Amino acid sequence: MTIETSVSNGIARLVLSRPEKRNAFDGGMIATITDILKEWSQLNDIRALVISAAGETFCAGADLGWMKRTANLDYQANRDDARKLAGMMEGIDHFPAPVITLVQGAAFGGALGIVCASDIVFASSDARFCLSEVRLGIIPAVISPYVIRVMGERAARRFMLTSELIDSQKALAMGFIHQLVDQPEDLPEQAEQVLTLLKNNSPAAVRACKQLIADVSGRPINSQLMEMTSEAIANIRQSSEGQEGLSAFLEKRSPAWQEKE
Structure with a gap:
């Protein structure tokens, strides 16, 4: 093998x-x-x-x-x-x-x-x-x-x-x-x-962040990049894990992905 x-x-x-x-x-x-x-x-x-x-x-x-x-x-x-x-x-x-x-x-x-x-x-x-x-x-x-x-x-x-x-x-x-x-x-x-x-971090956010690094690396800082990154944060904020993470922070509790471990 x-x-x-x-x-x-x-x-x-x-x-x-x-x-x-x-x-x-x-x-x-x-x-x-x-x-x-x-x-x-x-x-x-x-x-x-x-x-x-x-x-x-x-x-x-x-x-x-x-x-x-x-x-x-x-x-x-x-x-x-x-x-x-x-x-x-x-x-x-x-x-x-x-x-x-x-x-x-x-x-x-x-x-x-x-x-x-x-x-x-x-x-x-x-x-x-x-x-x-x-x-x-x-x-x-x-x-x-x-x-x-x-x-x-x-x-x-x-x-x-x-x-x-x-x-x-x-x-x-x-x-x-x-x-x-x-x-x-x-x-x-x-x-x-x-x-x-x-494992303490949001699984969806970690994946999205890895993709963000790939998308941003080497690109010039211009209006197109700013639009892309704005869309990226808007999407993750509206996601289920984005909503859960914010709620957990405001309620001073662990997010669901940590509780499941």
Whole structure:
């Protein structure tokens, strides 16, 4: 089994479970993850998705055997294959609920795309990152929109071109991760703390806020943006959870979504 999945109490969990291959992904693994994300995206009761990995390595990137097979493909087949990886990255980036990713050990190549497409990332102090593609004569094309969005063009000009190793402290400073923990075994506890915070918030508002961030990021501040954001707040104020949240605040009680936990 290359992927382990579960959904319990509103939390979906996806575990990369191929430790003998350092959790490197191939075409089958990409297709499985993409299908799972599509299925879970339709479930409104999912409050968050946690992505983690078995073993000492988060993900070594692409499986060497898979890469060897792609080298023998023609242009169209290579393009189709790359689109599948792009679909998986898009599925993580556009997942309607918050995506929390836990990183231990190496996150190389395409694995850095998973990290940068996630909403919240925690890593252990032994974590290390690398955009290693140019060493292999290729480029980090499919993951580049997510990676450059996080690290910025200036940093990309260095680290994509040199393929140098990025340690956990530097990854924290560059924004790849939000927080470090001492040991890999501390990662689940850190995730649970954030999940508790998320569960205190309105599920509909959290989803709408994630979409708002995507809609606003990178856009110029103009009348069109102001109209869009005004419509967004009007819609959420009129929603059932918006009304419940305001009523609970005024009545000094817990909102219904907290009472149900």
